Amino acid sequence: MRSTAPTVVVIDDEDSxxxxxxxxxxxxxxxxxxxxxxxxxxxxxxxxxxxxxxxDLQMPDMTGLDLQRxxxxxxxxxxVPVVIITAHDxxxxxxxxxxxxxxxxxxxxxxxxxxxxxxxRITDRARSTA
Numbered sequence: 001m002r003s004t005a006p007t008v009v010v011i012d013d014e015d016s017x018x019x020x021x022x023x024x025x026x027x028x029x030x031x032x033x034x035x036x037x038x039x040x041x042x043x044x045x046x047x048x049x050x051x052x053x054x055x056d057l058q059m060p061d062m063t064g065l066d067l068q069r070x071x072x073x074x075x076x077x078x079x080v081p082v083v084i085i086t087a088h089d090x091x092x093x094x095x096x097x098x099x100x101x102x103x104x105x106x107x108x109x110x111x112x113x114x115x116x117x118x119x120x121r122i123t124d125r126a127r128s129t130a
Contacts, residue, residue: 006051006123007031011041011067012085013059017108021054028116030123038062050080051123052103054115057086057093068100081122085110 012018025032035041055064081103089107097105
C-alpha cells in the first residue's frame with residue numbers, strides 16, 4: 001500500500017476509455033484526474049500536481065507525442081513521465097515515441113495488470129527522484 005497515492009493524469013478523447021482508465025487507477029489506489037482533450041489539460045497544467053501522464057496518441061487537437069514534445073520544450077523543468085496508449089500501432093510509432101522521451105508505450109487494448117505494473121514502476125521512480 002502506498003503512503004501517498006501517486007496522481008496519474010489521463011488524457012483521452014474517448015469518454016468510455018477515459019472513464020475506464022480512471023476507474024482502474026482508482027481501484028489500484030492511484031489518484032486520477034482526467035481530461036478529454038490536450039487543450040483542456042494545458043489550461044490546467046500549471047495548477048496540477050502529477051506523477052505521471054497517460055495520453056492517447058491520436059486526439060483531435062494534438063497528438064500525445066506532440067504533447068510530450070511540447071512539454072519537454074516549454075517546461076523542461078517539469079519531468080513528468082509519459083505513457084502513450086494507442087489504437088493505431090503503426091510501424092515506427094513506438095520508436096518515435098521512445099525517441100521523444102516517452103516512458104512507456106502500449107497498443108490498445110492494454111491489459112490492466114500490465115498498465116498498473118508499469119505505472120507502479122514509473123511512479124515509484126518519479127517519487128524516488130523527486
